[in-house]
Amino acid sequence: MRAIVDQWPVLLREGVAGYLKGFLSPTLVEVLVTAAVIALLLTFSAVTVMILVWLERKIIGRIQDRYGPNRAGRYGSLQLIADTIKLLSKEDIVPAAGDRWVFYLAPIVVVLPALLIYAVIPFGRGMILTDLNVGILYVLAISSLTTVGILMAGWASNNKYSLLGAMRAAAQIVSYEIPMVLSIIGVVLIAGSLSTVAIVDAQERVPFVVLQPLGFLLFFVAAIAEANRTPFDLVEAESEIVAGYHTEYSGMRFALFFLAEYMNTFAIAALGATLFLGGWQWGILPPYVWFFLKSYALVFVLLWIRGTLPRLRVDQLMGLAWKVMIPLALANVFATAAGISLWQRLFGA
Amino acid sequence: MEVAPESPTLESKTDRVTVNLGPQHPSTHGVFRLVLTLEGETVVDADAVVGYLHRGTEKLAEEGTYQQNVAYTDRLDYLSGMLNNFAYTLAVEKVDGMQIPERAEYLRVIAGEMSRIASHMVFVGTFAADLGTYFTPLMYTFREREAILDLLEMLCGARLTFSYYRVGGVAADAPPGWVDRCKALMERLPAKIDEYEALLTENEIVLARTKGVGILEPGTAVSYGVTGPTLRASGVRYDVRRAKPYSIYPTLDFEIPTATTGDCFDRYMVRVREMRQSVRIVQQALERMPKGDFAIALPRNYRVRPGAAYASVESSRGELGFYIVSDGRIAPYRCFIRAPSFINLGVLRQMTVGWKVADAVAILGSLDIVMGEVDR
Amino acid sequence: MASGSENGKTIPGLGIVKGMLVTLRNLLRRPVTVQYPEERRVLAQRFRGAPTLVLDEVTGKARCVGCGICVRACPKGVITLELSTLPNGMRRIEEYAIDINRCLFCGLCEEACPFDAVVMSPEFELAGYHQYKRSWNARYWENPPEAVPEAIQPGYTRAGVR
Numbered sequence: 090m091r092a093i094v095d096q097w098p099v100l101l102r103e104g105v106a107g108y109l110k111g112f113l114s115p116t117l118v119e120v121l122v123t124a125a126v127i128a129l130l131l132t133f134s135a136v137t138v139m140i141l142v143w144l145e146r147k148i149i150g151r152i153q154d155r156y157g158p159n160r161a162g163r164y165g166s167l168q169l170i171a172d173t174i175k176l177l178s179k180e181d182i183v184p185a186a187g188d189r190w191v192f193y194l195a196p197i198v199v200v201l202p203a204l205l206i207y208a209v210i211p212f213g214r215g216m217i218l219t220d221l222n223v224g225i226l227y228v229l230a231i232s233s234l235t236t237v238g239i240l241m242a243g244w245a246s247n248n249k250y251s252l253l254g255a256m257r258a259a260a261q262i263v264s265y266e267i268p269m270v271l272s273i274i275g276v277v278l279i280a281g282s283l284s285t286v287a288i289v290d291a292q293e294r295v296p297f298v299v300l301q302p303l304g305f306l307l308f309f310v311a312a313i314a315e316a317n318r319t320p321f322d323l324v325e326a327e328s329e330i331v332a333g334y335h336t337e338y339s340g341m342r343f344a345l346f347f348l349a350e351y352m353n354t355f356a357i358a359a360l361g362a363t364l365f366l367g368g369w370q371w372g373i374l375p376p377y378v379w380f381f382l383k384s385y386a387l388v389f390v391l392l393w394i395r396g397t398l399p400r401l402r403v404d405q406l407m408g409l410a411w412k413v414m415i416p417l418a419l420a421n422v423f424a425t426a427a428g429i430s431l432w433q434r435l436f437g438a
Numbered sequence: 439m440e441v442a443p444e445s446p447t448l449e450s451k452t453d454r455v456t457v458n459l460g461p462q463h464p465s466t467h468g469v470f471r472l473v474l475t476l477e478g479e480t481v482v483d484a485d486a487v488v489g490y491l492h493r494g495t496e497k498l499a500e501e502g503t504y505q506q507n508v509a510y511t512d513r514l515d516y517l518s519g520m521l522n523n524f525a526y527t528l529a530v531e532k533v534d535g536m537q538i539p540e541r542a543e544y545l546r547v548i549a550g551e552m553s554r555i556a557s558h559m560v561f562v563g564t565f566a567a568d569l570g571t572y573f574t575p576l577m578y579t580f581r582e583r584e585a586i587l588d589l590l591e592m593l594c595g596a597r598l599t600f601s602y603y604r605v606g607g608v609a610a611d612a613p614p615g616w617v618d619r620c621k622a623l624m625e626r627l628p629a630k631i632d633e634y635e636a637l638l639t640e641n642e643i644v645l646a647r648t649k650g651v652g653i654l655e656p657g658t659a660v661s662y663g664v665t666g667p668t669l670r671a672s673g674v675r676y677d678v679r680r681a682k683p684y685s686i687y688p689t690l691d692f693e694i695p696t697a698t699t700g701d702c703f704d705r706y707m708v709r710v711r712e713m714r715q716s717v718r719i720v721q722q723a724l725e726r727m728p729k730g731d732f733a734i735a736l737p738r739n740y741r742v743r744p745g746a747a748y749a750s751v752e753s754s755r756g757e758l759g760f761y762i763v764s765d766g767r768i769a770p771y772r773c774f775i776r777a778p779s780f781i782n783l784g785v786l787r788q789m790t791v792g793w794k795v796a797d798a799v800a801i802l803g804s805l806d807i808v809m810g811e812v813d814r
Numbered sequence: 815m816a817s818g819s820e821n822g823k824t825i826p827g828l829g830i831v832k833g834m835l836v837t838l839r840n841l842l843r844r845p846v847t848v849q850y851p852e853e854r855r856v857l858a859q860r861f862r863g864a865p866t867l868v869l870d871e872v873t874g875k876a877r878c879v880g881c882g883i884c885v886r887a888c889p890k891g892v893i894t895l896e897l898s899t900l901p902n903g904m905r906r907i908e909e910y911a912i913d914i915n916r917c918l919f920c921g922l923c924e925e926a927c928p929f930d931a932v933v934m935s936p937e938f939e940l941a942g943y944h945q946y947k948r949s950w951n952a953r954y955w956e957n958p959p960e961a962v963p964e965a966i967q968p969g970y971t972r973a974g975v976r
Contacts, residue, residue, distance in 0.1 A: 152837045153577035155847045249455065319572065320643055397837045398830060399643050400570030402796045403479060506889035509920035574837060581846050588858070595862035595934065601920045609925070613860070637836045640829030738887075738926075 095375045099215045102126070126218055130207050138351040139169045144385075145392050152396040179340035184247045187337070192245035196338065196345035198238030202231045203352035209285050210359045213369045213376035217286060224285040225277060228360065229270055232315060235349075236262045242346075246337040254336075257403055262315055264410040269311035271418030275304040275425040276364050289368030296367035303421045305365045307414055309387075312357035314410070317350060319395040321406055358387035454482065459798070461490050467564070467802065468809025472786075474798060481798050484790040486783055491813035499773040504530050504605050504740060507773070512599045514758075514775065515811040518557035520549040520590075521753040523603035528684060529749035529760035530605045530770075534742045541730035542607035543686045548620070548723045549593065549602055550751070551716040552586050555627070557754035558709045558716075559583045561806045562634055565706055568803035569647050575637055582630050585623055592616055605740065607733025617724055624721050631713055639707070648702035652789045652801035655700065662785040665778050666756025667708045668805055672700030678752035692719050702804040709806070712754075739768050748776075755779050755806060775814055779807035862921045862934040865912055867950050876950070877931035880907045887926035892916040911949035914940060 093100065102122060109118045143158075143166060150157025158165030183192055209224040211217040221227050236259045243255020277283055279300060280291035288297075298305045314321040338346060362368060362383035369376030401409070459472040469490035475483035495514065499507045511526045512519035524546055531538065560583065563576030587597040592613055594602040602609050638644050654664070656672040669676055677694045679687045695711035697704035742764040750759030756778025763772040782805055789805075790798045848855055857863075870877045885893045896908035923932045 148841065149572070149574075151845065152841045153574050154581055154840055154843065155577065155845050156849070159849075250457075319570065322570075393834060393837065393841075396572060396574050397637070397834050398571065398641070399566065399647060401643055402647060402794060404794070405646055502889045506887075506922060509889050509918050509922065578840070584846075591861060592858040593860070595858065595860035595921060596919065599919070601918075601922075609921075610860070633836055637833045641833045642827045642829050645829070 096214065098213070098377075123218070130218060131204065134204060134207055134352050134355075135348075137355050138348055141351045141355055141388065142169050144388070145395070148389070148392045149396045152393070173344065176340055176344045181342070182337070182339050184245075184337050187247035188245040191241050192337075193342075195238050195242035195245055196342045196349075198241060199235055200238075200345050200349040200352070202234040202238075203349045203356060205231050206356040206360070210356075210363060211286050211289050211368055212380050216369075216377065220284060220286045222282070222284045222287075225273055225283045225288070225364075228285075229266070229273070232353075233262075233266060235315075235353075242338070248337060251336050258317065260403075261317070261321060261406060264407055265311045265314035265321075265414075268307050268410060268414035268418045269315060271415065271422055272301075272304040272307040272311065273364060274422050275301045278422070278425050278429055285363055285368075289363055289370060292367040292370055296365060296370070298365040301365065301421070301425065303417065304425075305361070307418050307421065308365065309361060309390075311410075311414065312361065313391065313394070314406070316353040316357050318354060318391060320398045320400045322400055354391060355384065355388060358391065359384045361387045453477075457795075459802075467807055468812075470802075470807070470809055470812070472798070472802065474790075474795065476795065479794045481790050481793055481795065484787045484798065486786055488780070488783070488809070488812050491809045493814070495814045496773055496775060500769055500771065503768045504742060504770065505736075507770070508603060508605075509599070509601045512601055513810055514777065514814060515557075515753060515755060515779070515808045516598055517560050517808055518553040518754040519598060519600045520546075520553035520602060521751055521758060523600065524550050524685075525749065525751045525753065525758045525760050526762075526773075527603045527605050528751060529747055529762045530742060532747040532749045533745050533762050533764050534605075536606065536734065538607045538734060539731040540686075540728050541611075542732050544723050544727040545608050545612065545732060546603060547685055547687070547690075548720050548727075549590065549600070549608075551719045551723070552590060552620075553600075554754045555713050555716045555720075556583045556586045556590075558713045559586075561709055561754075562638070562706070565800075565803045565806075566638055566644075568799050569644060571638075575634060578630075578637070579634060582627065585626075589616070589620055589623060592619070604733055604736075606736045607731070609733070611732040617727070620720070621724055624717050624724070627717050628714060631710065631717075635710060639710070645703065647796070647800055648706065648804070650699070651702045651797050652793060652804065653699060653701045654785060654789055658788060659700070659785065662788075663781045664756070664785050666753070666782065667712060668705055668756070668782055668785075670695065671697045671704035671708045673698050678750050678757050682750065684749070684751065686723070690719055690722050692716075692722075702800050705804040705806075741766055741768055742770070750776065753778060755808065755811065756782060758811075777811040777814060779805075779809075779811040780813075783807060783812060857936050861936050861938075862919050862924075863937040864914055864919070864935055864940060864948070865917065865921075865923055865932050866935040866937070866948070867910065867931055868933055877929045878907065878910060878950075879929060879931070880905050880910070881928070883926050883928065884923035884932050887922045889920060889922060890916050890918055892918075893923060907950075909949055914948055 106118050106122050109121065113121075146168070147157035147165065158168040161168040161171045183189060206228050208218045209221055209227055211220075239255050239258045239262070243252045243258075246252070276288060276297050279297060280288040282288065282291075291297075313319075359380075362380060366383045366387075367379075368383075369380040371379050374382075455476045457474045457476055459470075459474060461469045461471045471487035471490070473483075473485040473487060474481050475485075493513070495510050499510055502510070508523050508526060511522040514522045527546075559579035563573075563579040566575035567573055590600060590602075591597050593616060594600050594609060654668065654672045656669075656674050659669050659672045660674060664672075665676065665678075673696055675694055675696050678684075680694060692715045695708050695715065697708050742762075744764055744766040746761065746763040748759055748761040750757045752758075757776065758778055759776035761772075761774040761776070762770050765771045786802065786805065789801050793801065867876055867878050869875065880895060880897050882895050885891070885895050892913040894909070894911045894913075896910075898906050898908050900906050919934070921934050924934050
């Protein structure tokens with residue numbers, strides 16, 4: 090009984106695959122099942138974005154002593170649908186002197202990495218699209234692709250302020266990748282593997298946030314900067330003149346950037362939960378429930394931060410990354426390595 | 439915090455870009471245009487263009503009677519409407535040499551100081567919004583501002599353009615129960631001001647964005663004619679309530695907050711401390727308010743005796759002064775308004791050059807200008 | 815120090831945590847906003863909304879006698895008054911109009927009126943599709959539609975006339 094509640098998605102997948110293998114070739118079955126899971130993940134990310142946007146507006150509203158949207162649907166749940174309809178019905182403006190194809194492709198290049206991260210996040214025991222044995226490396230690699238998309242957007246807008254904003258964004262993302270990578274190395278050292286499934290399995294007895302508190306903090310701050318959220322959101326700062334790399338985008342193209350930001354937000358919360366909080370571990374509740382609870386707890390912290398803190402200036406942001414976080418992350422890696430080697434010497438595991 | 443562009447070994451050759459912090463921009467402060475010349479991210483020149491809100495107040499004042507002009511004055515510094523009325527009526531009464539009843543003086547001071555608190559609340563909220571806090575402190579300060587405006591609405595009927603003062607006193611007495619409600623609000627306010635401070639004053643990001651940014655030397659400030667919290671944050675102890683006392687201020691016990699450095703953070707702190715001092719003033723005035731008339735009964739076509747006088751008050755933005763010239767008619771011959779925001783703007787270029795764009799926004803926010811006053 | 819910290823601490827320090835606790839506390843409190851238009855704020859008694867003419871409760875007729883004092887008292891001159899004379903010598907108000915687009919809502923007309931005929935009503939929801947003047951004309955005087963609700967009373971006690 091317990092196994093069914095905990096594992097029903099896996100059982101379903103195995104069941105359907107087994108049934109289909111009866112009369113189709115195994116490779117075809119694998120392809121079909123994987124395609125179905127991919128479709129499910131895409132739907133899941135779209136639904137997550139909807140939930141996240143709703144949550145953000147309600148929570149920030151409540152922080153500000155007001156209600157947040159509550160007219161469109163019960164508790165404002167249909168607000169995002171109303172906004173999507175509005176965005177879809179807007180005129181599609183493309184700058185005449187800009188680079189057309191780069192302009193069209195930029196939102197797509199920005200959205201894709203956000204989607205691709207979901208491929209290696211374990212939602213539960215065995216519930217992962219693909220258990221790459223270089224899972225974390227894959228995540229870090231594709232999240233750098235966002236930079237390319239942002240630069241494309243800034244360039245193709247033919248607007249020097251957009252380009253300025255895009256370059257700031259690119260500098261910010263590239264700078265904060267290093268502390269992020271370094272903080273993850275500590276986790277990888279302890280778990281002994283780059284695969285996300287192995288990392289979650291290694292947290293069976295104690296979540297890594299206990300063993301790597303500094304690493305968690307550094308990862309969290311770096312991830313906020315990667316996702317361009319407050320206090321590192323100067324690329325979309327409204328109270329400054331440069332309106333950012335997505336100024337010239339309207340309608341659905343803008344919606345794609347918006348989507349990418351929220352998908353990124355959830356992705357980093359999910360990563361944080363996977364790497365540091367134990368993923369789907371801990372008993373009593375089904376594993377996927379734990380996963381969502383932890384991810385949404387981190388999402389809540391992100392929204393809480395957004396509602397409270399002002400934003401940093403460019404040079405302060407870069408100074409923070411290069412002068413403060415990288416040394417701390419390096420120190421963390423050395424300390425972790427030393428600790429592991431000491432442990433092995435003492436307890437011989 | 440280093441000033442950005444000074445790197446003695448490198449010489450960067452970038453294009454100079456002209457950027458318009460246009461008449462409409464999200465950093466509010468009204469319709470104000472700031473033309474920035476940038477080299478990369480650093481501001482090398484800042485040129486202010488004003489006049490988008492000019493409505494000809496001074497000319498219109500020559501056509502209305504003295505009592506009617508009160509309604510024009512509250513559209514000057516619309517965030518602290520009572521203090522404009524105060525300055526104007528003070529000037530007219532000075533030309534005529536009239537003494538108003540004591541209860542009227544107390545009511546004027548109470549209303550004026552409450553207006554000052556409300557205005558500083560807008561400052562704290564919008565300053566934090568300029569720094570990027572996504573309006574949370576703004577909502578908190580506006581929550582208390584609404585409470586103050588509710589009280590002022592009970593007193594005179596309006597929430598922004600009060601027109602409460604009249605030449606000879608005030609328009610109406612406090613309704614029954616108003617004094618007690620006012621006292622209750624003043625009890626609650628210090629705790630709320632503590633809440634705003636907890637959110638902003640020790641926040642490392644706020645400190646990083648405002649400490650050492652946009653420093654105004656005291657000598658420069660005085661030579662440009664800057665007054666108000668901006669001047670006091672640079673260390674000059676000049677407050678019209680103590681320098682050229684008027685009304686009942688000599689009898690009240692309050693401090694003039696000053697600061698030492700003159701950066702954005704000091705300008706913010708001075709205003710927060712002024713809010714607390716204003717609460718003190720209102721509490722004292724409410725305790726001591728005597729019974730009596732709330733105004734002198736003046737004839738409908740009230741003529742001021744010929745003469746000229748200048749009177750000023752400490753408004754929430756600086757020294758707001760009116761110079762009224764009268765030739766014995768029912769309307770003033772000339773009404774000149776010394777608007778503190780307009781004069782404080784003169785020092786903006788000095789303060790902004792050398793800093794980054796984000797700092798330009800913070801510096802402009804910390805000057806706390808209101809376009810109604812700048813353009814009249 | 816260009817990393818932006820004040821005294822060598824890293825950015826996420828105690829000040830930030832203090833601020834976040836404040837927002838958390840507010841998250842858990844009730845909102846202070848009012849769900850307009852279903853709920854409305856209670857306006858103060860002296861609230862200065864659009865000026866309006868009132869009827870006398872006892873006689874049911876308009877109190878305005880067409881003296882024109884409010885026309886002079888208004889700073890912007892938004893009140894216009896058209897009068898005519900009846901055969902028996904009495905004055906008749908053809909039209910009394912207030913241009914709401916230009917009105918300052920200062921309340922000087924209410925203060926000036928010796929008969930408490932013009933008062934500032936609590937009405938502030940004045941948006942519409944056309945610019946308009948409020949006007950009361952001869953048809954109104956002959957057949958006033960309904961009595962003005964008693965909530966509207968003169969708000970100011972006038973300072974007196976010498």
